[in-house]
Amino acid sequence: MGTEKGRRKEKILVVDDSEMNRSILADMLSDEFDVTEAEDGEAALEILGKSADEFSIVLLDIVMPKKDGFEVLAEMNRTRMIEELPVVMVSAETASAQIERAYELGATDFIMRPFDASIVRRRVLNTIFLYAKQRNLLSIIEAQINEKEQNSSLMVDILSHIVEFRNGESGLHILHVRTITDLLLRKVIKKTDRYPFTEADISIISMASALHDIGKIAIDDKILNKPGKLTDEEFAVMKTHSMIGAKMLEGLASHRTNPLVRHAYQICRWHHERWDGRGYPDGLKGDEIPVSAQIVALADVYDALTSERVYKPPFSPETAKEMILTGKCGAFDPFLLECFSEEFEHIREDLSKNVTEREARREIRNYAEAVRHTGGTVASERTLKLLDYERMKYNFYAELTEEVQFEYLVPENILKLSAWGAKKFGVEQEISDPANNRRLQEQLGKDWFSGLGRALQQTTPGSPEFRRDCELPIGGELRWYSVIMRVFRTDGERSEIESVIGKLVDIHDTRLAMNELKEKSIRDPLTGLLNREGAGEELPAKLANFPAHKYAVAVFDIDLFKRANDTYGHLFGDKVLTEVAERLVHSTRVHDLCARIGGDEFLIVFEYDADIHPIIARVFKALCGPVGEFDLTVSMGVAEMTEKGQGFRDLFKHADEALYACKNAGRANYGFYGESKE
Numbered sequence: 001m002g003t004e005k006g007r008r009k010e011k012i013l014v015v016d017d018s019e020m021n022r023s024i025l026a027d028m029l030s031d032e033f034d035v036t037e038a039e040d041g042e043a044a045l046e047i048l049g050k051s052a053d054e055f056s057i058v059l060l061d062i063v064m065p066k067k068d069g070f071e072v073l074a075e076m077n078r079t080r081m082i083e084e085l086p087v088v089m090v091s092a093e094t095a096s097a098q099i100e101r102a103y104e105l106g107a108t109d110f111i112m113r114p115f116d117a118s119i120v121r122r123r124v125l126n127t128i129f130l131y132a133k134q135r136n137l138l139s140i141i142e143a144q145i146n147e148k149e150q151n152s153s154l155m156v157d158i159l160s161h162i163v164e165f166r167n168g169e170s171g172l173h174i175l176h177v178r179t180i181t182d183l184l185l186r187k188v189i190k191k192t193d194r195y196p197f198t199e200a201d202i203s204i205i206s207m208a209s210a211l212h213d214i215g216k217i218a219i220d221d222k223i224l225n226k227p228g229k230l231t232d233e234e235f236a237v238m239k240t241h242s243m244i245g246a247k248m249l250e251g252l253a254s255h256r257t258n259p260l261v262r263h264a265y266q267i268c269r270w271h272h273e274r275w276d277g278r279g280y281p282d283g284l285k286g287d288e289i290p291v292s293a294q295i296v297a298l299a300d301v302y303d304a305l306t307s308e309r310v311y312k313p314p315f316s317p318e319t320a321k322e323m324i325l326t327g328k329c330g331a332f333d334p335f336l337l338e339c340f341s342e343e344f345e346h347i348r349e350d351l352s353k354n355v356t357e358r359e360a361r362r363e364i365r366n367y368a369e370a371v372r373h374t375g376g377t378v379a380s381e382r383t384l385k386l387l388d389y390e391r392m393k394y395n396f397y398a399e400l401t402e403e404v405q406f407e408y409l410v411p412e413n414i415l416k417l418s419a420w421g422a423k424k425f426g427v428e429q430e431i432s433d434p435a436n437n438r439r440l441q442e443q444l445g446k447d448w449f450s451g452l453g454r455a456l457q458q459t460t461p462g463s464p465e466f467r468r469d470c471e472l473p474i475g476g477e478l479r480w481y482s483v484i485m486r487v488f489r490t491d492g493e494r495s496e497i498e499s500v501i502g503k504l505v506d507i508h509d510t511r512l513a514m515n516e517l518k519e520k521s522i523r524d525p526l527t528g529l530l531n532r533e534g535a536g537e538e539l540p541a542k543l544a545n546f547p548a549h550k551y552a553v554a555v556f557d558i559d560l561f562k563r564a565n566d567t568y569g570h571l572f573g574d575k576v577l578t579e580v581a582e583r584l585v586h587s588t589r590v591h592d593l594c595a596r597i598g599g600d601e602f603l604i605v606f607e608y609d610a611d612i613h614p615i616i617a618r619v620f621k622a623l624c625g626p627v628g629e630f631d632l633t634v635s636m637g638v639a640e641m642t643e644k645g646q647g648f649r650d651l652f653k654h655a656d657e658a659l660y661a662c663k664n665a666g667r668a669n670y671g672f673y674g675e676s677k678e
Contacts, residue, residue: 407501
């Protein structure tokens, strides 16, 4: 990397108590770099404290008076300066413990005395280049995360503003609730470790808060926008919006484990619960209410009070605060009220400014910092480790996404493929002279590299990215792929291309995704058992094996299940259902078919050879037994297949009749169709 006339030199800080050593290093580097000298660690920290961002690298001795090299590194860690400014240790110390300690404190590389001028220059250049490249990579990652988060946020905003439009509310209501939720969450984690929320949690919960009233989309406009007081009947209808919203989100079966959906479900369902247990829909009390729902409820109430509605004028912020703290607008956790009171001025200030975002994507910033921290881990050859880290990162993403990811080093004419990409092409991960590699030519076609080269030359420093769709004969089969690349250049407008990173995405093959989608569609999301549709798909082929195999259909439901829900809550009810499913799976055989066909009703299709009675008795016994304080029992009806061609509808009907005969006889039992219960 030679310098050009008029071009600013990179600044280097050389820290050594020996003037001779400083002079030698300055002589080696001053032609290409602007060298500043510090005679000890204390002087170095003073210089960095005033102008650290002006330097590109620090060359640091270990043994010095006042503050040694380790103390300087420790202080740079404390102030997080080490994340942006690489440090190369320069010392005659060769003890492995000393070198290891330097790396542990964040040193990027280690140069031994006596100096070799070419090695010193090359390591300095490599370190500066690698840090610049890493910052470029971080900017790409941040942009991708930003785009993904903006898309998610946009969809949430669209849905929530549909509700606002129907509800006649200000378009700022959703924004205000998100802002207040964000501020209160941050106040909570500062005051207590009861709720160990991360930056990602805060971002997700704040976004989920925008969906708190999504259920109002199903409420009649005449009730939703009535200017006067609602009647008891109208209020009962209005209260259903919390359960409607929860059921809408619960219906996203394939996304139920997604953190955004999970938090949104809790907020939708329980943001009208009260700390004293007098809320709806479930009458939860105290800490039974998820803290995310409590915080959104508080934010919702405050903004509703300070905003104009069809049924009231706005209250002043101070009046709204007083009404909330004195319990005139619901009952809240005293700790959250304390947080609200302490954060009130910030809330009022942010809302008055109509703040649209909180500190420009904290989550992205923290993600970038985490990558930098990872970049701070070290090994014996730091320079090589940084390159390995980049390859590891892209290989990691490639393993997850099954995309062919690659890096092409232009001057060296070397192609580096991700592990999955190399396996896909059947080649080595690192290939010299890829344009003449026979195996790659077979996979990509002879014109691939020439076309790629022409496309890359059309990129500019201002537009470094390139994308196009093309048909490639990979694996002997023509398929459409999307090629996405980004170019890295040396500095300057007329710079040459240094390297290219990119990926090759199969945009044609969706079979795997479709199979996964189909599998999810026939499974009950809570228990993992087949649902009614899934059982209906598998049964005809199974029952067609009669009479070579005997079959019996059993239908059972949980006795007094509603009482369990009413007494212990719906979350406990879900626990009972999952426990029944686990007992069912463990007590049946692999060739038996088990399904949850609705609510607390389950289906079993047994395959047997001799006598079905002992099998039924064993499964029935396994299903019954306490779950917490709830004494779990079931009632079961069984119907045996007696002739070929007998349809499942008739078998199910007979089993269902046997079930109700058992329930009429007193529950907690099982019986066979046609068997007398007298």
